[in-house]
Structures are given as structure tokens and as C-alpha cells.
Amino acid sequence: MSTDSAATVIPGARRHASIYKLIVATSIGNALEFYDLVVYGYFASTLSKLFFPTTDKTVSLLLTLGTFALSYLARPVGAFVLGSYSDRRGRKASLTLSIAMMTLGTGMVALMPSYAAIGMLAPIGIFASRLLQGFSAGGEFGSSTAFLTEHAPARSGFMASWQFASQGASVLVASAFGAVLTSTLTPAQLEGWGWRIPFLFGLLIGPVGLYIRRHVDESPEFERTERSVSPIREVLATQKERLLVSIGSLVLTTTANYMLLYMPTYASRQLGLAPSYGFIATLAAGFIVMVLTPMVGHWSDKVGRTRIMLGAGSLFFVTIYPAFMFMNAHPSLLTLLAAVIWVAVLKAIYFAPIPALMSDLFPVRTRTTGMAVGYNLGTTIFGGFTPLAVASLIAVTGNNLAPGFYLMLAAIISLFTLLWARTRLKVH
Secondary structure: OOOHHHHHHHHHHHHHHHHHHHHHHHHHHHHHHHHHHHHHHOHHHHHHHHOOOOHHHHHHHHHHHHHHHHHHHHHHHHHHHHHHHHHHHHHHHHHHHHHHHHHHHHHHHHHHHOHHHOHHHHHHHHHHHHHHHHHHHHHHHHHHHHHHHHHHHHHHHHHHHHHHHHHHHHHHHHHHHHHHHHOOOOOHHHHHHOHHHHHHHHHHHHHHHHHOOOOOOHHHHHOOOOOOOOOHHHHHOOOOOOOOOOOOHHHHHHHHHHHHHHHHHHHHHHHOOOOHHHHHHHHHHHHHHHHHHHHHHHHHHHHHHHHHHHHHHHHHHHHHHHHHHHHHHHHHHHHHHHHHHHHHHHHHHHOOHHHHHHHHHHOOOHHHHHHHHHHHHHHHHHOOOOOHHHHHHHHHOOOHHHHHEEEEEEEHHHHHHHHHHHHHHHOO
């Protein structure tokens, strides 16, 4: 190879290595955030017995899911605080702080003694850990998405889609833990120590992510941009419509996300299937989301974001209720797999373009604040409360198909929002 050829190739190789390092550095925090949420949801029944014991199993489960939901109230606070911090001090500084707090929250759950050991301190401790997780997660999405898109603006759809691909990887790993533990351990072993294993694994991820994030370069677009004195005030004063579009476009994907998270509980309690079946189905869903999302993200760079999302959202609206009918009429591992895989495919296609779409909505000087607030308000209102809402709807109506109606409503809200964005904001 000539010297000139080597000079041409080496910078390209370094550039690709740098891109991969950026993807890992940002995705690992999002993966840890979602992994912890998924594990908590998957082991909700076990946690309800250990930390929220009552004479009524349904009440215990609702208390556990209620704690999960209420912890989401900390996410918008984290979005305002850490999002503003990122726009003022830098993406790297915010990302490093958020993953450190996430790791602490995961460790608190992993090591928390049960109610039988320390009484009321146990549920209070669990709630405190969820609040810390919620606060740190509030700044994670906005900072990491801005970090990715600002390093490669021409490929923002592909780059930012790794945010959600990492969530698929989280579901994959969490589901594997769930399937193995529920099928190999006795209920007594699972309640005694087995449930701690996936949380301890999550605790190991944090230091790795913290190390990687401390050794990446700051976003070049951020360094070139004049800083906003008050990003929060600027977003709320001049970018409210864009904020609402961020929230509305997210409704469908976040409700689908947390419906999948609730699926192991739904499969065992409503369909009467073995607990491991739900984990097997969500494991398949995690694999699909992990693999398909970057492909769709790359596609969105070529054909636009909203066109893809409108097609997937429409299919979701038309088919979700029949999928639940089919699953309930013929409860088995195969029908559960078919329904969950179909939801996962549509969800991956719909939500792969969302990070880049949200990034395009806001200027660099307020980008993290706008995305963080929009994402976390949408996730808090429509995502964190989904397992609780679904469980409550089923308990009140006695109708196992209630989740289908809930998800159809979410699809209507998101489809209307996308049409609004195309016509009013000319977002494509």
C-alpha cells in the first residue's frame, strides 16, 4: 500500500472507530436506564410480595406498579435540571452525571432488604431508588440523542436510532434473565435471592458506561454554538408547539414499550400461561427491536421520518385489538409470540425515527432541554402509568382486551400529532 493510500484509509478507520465509540458511550446509559425499568416490571409480582405485602395479591401488585408509575414524576424534574445543565455546560458533563446516578439507583434496589427484614423502610427505600432512577433518566435521552446527532448530522436518523436499539438489547438481556430464573428456580428461591441477580448484573454495567463516557469528545456543534442563558425559559416561551409535537409523537411508542414490559405479568395473570412464556415472548421482541431499529433509522435518513411513522402507526391502530383478541381466544406460547412479535415489529418501525425527529425540532442551543422535557413528559404521562392503567382497567372492567383499546387511543393521539407536524411545522 502506498503512503498516500494509507493516509486516506487510516483517517477513515479512525472516524469509524470514533463513531462506534460514540454509539457505545451514549447507548450504554440508555440501555442501563431501560434495563432497570424492564427488570422492575418483569419481577413486579415477586417485588410486590417482598416489599409491598398485603392480604390481597392484586392490591400488592397495584402498589408495586404504582410505585413504578409515581417514580416517573421525577423524570420531568430531571429533564428540566439535567437538560438545562447539558445545554449550558455540555452533553458530556450531563451524560457522566446521569449514568452515575442511575448506577446508584440500581444498586439500591439490588441490595435492599425485604419488608420482612426492615419493615416500612423497605418500600420507602424502593420508592427512593425509583425516584433517583427517574431523575437521572430525565436527562439521559436528551443529552445522549443530541450528542449522537451533533457528531454526525448527515446520518442523524441512523445515529439516534441506536438510542432505541439499545432498549431492545436491554429487553433481550432482561427477558433472558426472566426466562432462565423463572424456569429453573423454585418460587421460594426466586423470592429469596433469585430476583436480585438481574439487578446486580445491571449494577455492573454502570461503571463501564461511566468510564467510556469520560473518554469521549464533546459535541462539535455544541462547542460552536452560542450558549443559551436560560434554556428552560427559551423552550417554554418560544418552542411550545414543538414541545407538544415531541410529546404527542411519543405517545404510541411509549405505551407499546410499557405494554410489552407488562406482558409477562399479563401472560401469567390474564392468560394463565407459565411465567417463563411471557419472558420468551419479550425476549423475541427485544431481539427484533435491537436489530430492526438501526435499519429503519438509516432508512429514515433517505425517505424522511414522518412518512415511515404514519404508515407504522396506522397499521398499529388497525391490528392491535385483533392481536389481543387472537391471543385471548387461543392462549398459548405460539399465539403470545405471534402477537408480541407483531407489536415489536410495528413499534421498531414507528419509533426508530423519533429521536432524529425530535432533534430536528429544536435548535442546538436548546436541543437537550427541548428533547428531554418532551420525551420525559410523554413517557411520564403515557408510559410510566401504562402498566398501572392496564392492570386497573382489567381489574375494573374484567375485560382482558382492555389493553387493546388503550393502545388504539395512543395510536390516534400520535397519528394526529404527526399530521399536525407535517402541515404546521413542515416536518418530514
